[in-house]
Amino acid sequence: MKSNDVGIIGYGSSAYEKGVSQPTFDYLADAAATCLDSAGICKSEIDGLALSSFMAPPDNAVTLSEYLGLELNWAHVFTAGGAGPVVSILEAVRAVESGAANCVLCVGGDGRTMADFRNMISRFTKAIGNYAAPLNFGGMNGFFAMVQRRHMHEYGTKREQLGRIAVDQRTNALKNPQALFKKPLSLDEYLNARIIADPFRLYDCPMPASGADAILVAPLDKARPGKGVRILSGHQRHNHLPGELSPIQGGWHSFREKLFDEAGLSHADLAFVQAYDDYPIMVSIQLEDLGFCKKGEVGQFLENNTMTFDGSFPLNTGGGQLSCAATAGGGGLIGTVEAVCQLRGEAGERQVANARTGLVSGFGMVSYGHGLSASAMILQKAGS
Structure with missing residues (x-):
């Protein structure tokens, strides 16, 4: 393994819940903490953050960094729905390979009630909001x-x-x-x-839930042995x-x-x-x-x-x-x-x-x- 190889060195999740007991950022923070623990990395080593969340706006990766106490060189917000977190990880790898960041935390999740879910779906895109939602789709x-x-x-x-x-x-x-x-x-x-x-x-249908997951992207020589x-x-x-x-x-x-x-x-x-x-x-x-x-x-x-x-x-x-x-x-x-x-x-x-x-x-x-x-x-x- 080359020292400049980049990959995944940690992972983690918050607890999952059928309802919602805390704000979205709290679920994201819980997932981040378990992820860093699995990697054996201090949060001071993180200088990149990728966020995947529907409920976070108007907040974003930069305001999440404020909440988590992170100082960043690189920030990314997903744009592709459920395909976005995989894309975020790929972009995080490129950021570390290019030197734009040294260690990137990729987090995704939401805290939401059923009312939040219904509102999000009806406003998911302008096309849905303008042409499908009015027809009670x-x-x-x-x-x-x-x-x-x-x-x-x-x-x-x-x-x-x-x-x-x-x-x-x-x-x-x-x-x-x-x-x-x-x-x-x-x-x-x-x-x-x-x-x-x-x-x-x-x-056939997934039940809306609250919670978050996290992945840590960094040079593989930072990984724990065999991990x-x-x-x-x-x-x-x-x-x-x-x-x-x-x-x-x-x-x-x-x-x-x-x-x-x-x-x-x-x-x-x-x-x-x-x-x-x-x-x-x-x-x-x-x-x-x-x-x-x-x-x-x-x-x-x-x-x-x-x-x-x-x-x-x-x-x-x-x-x-x-x-x-x-x-x-x-x-x-x-x-x-x-x-x-x-x-x-x-x-x-x-x-x-x-x-x-x-x-x-x-x-x-x-x-x-x-x-x-x-x-x-x-x-x-x-x-x-």
Whole structure:
């Protein structure tokens, strides 16, 4: 390992809550503290800060630095919704490599009530506020229900197949002490839950929660022995397929070959995948677009695999947003936190055997019927 290699040297999370008990900045501070503790780094060493939060504005990364008592050379605020935290980490790596910063804290999360959530969704973009909200569009559930209906119509994808994602992620969550969901979920319960936006039912949708996550980016020679994580490759794509409503292909398709080529790995080399899971259908589209199966064949892929941490295709091994916590600004970061935890061998009962490489993907910035942003990166345990 070269001394000037840059990667991830720490990770952490606040407690997750179904309601809200403190301001957003307090959740972010809690996550930052656990992250620094995992890295063994004092906060005085941090000179870069990347913030992913929907509830923070009009505050931003600079005002958060004031709250945390940090003096910065570099600051960044996400712009791509649930794809943004992965992008923030990639930008943090570039900042350290260029010398713009020495040690960057990437934090994401929100404290929000259901009223906060509804207000945020209705004002998410000008397009939604002006053209969808006045028609009582019912939030993102309605948008992505149409995506699922289209995928089912064009490829014969079945709810029984998609439900395997939700069921297996719940199994993973039961091994995660921080997960909000504590009861097993059966496929029958998934299939027969109350309708939210046909064909979506209750367990297709993540429950809004409060909390935060954090990642620390720095030269890998600052990592505790055996605890560094290298970023082998990473890419982003925005407004893929311009103008198309309810698309069943995302931006991952445009960069998947570069992603794996630059990492020097094949799909079979990965020990796990942490995919942005606002809905099982979007996880499925990511699996197709990233090349784990051909377009339209994800239903059979899900039937052929088990997505639990000890299964044939470990997926969202901490439970993801569907069964651990969906914290808005932290939603795109929870997968990276889980990935680093796995690669450091610190996942306890849900530890994936021989986890040395994994993929994290992000998705977000939904506008008028179109998820605009996709991101992904491939991680490896340093020294592997």
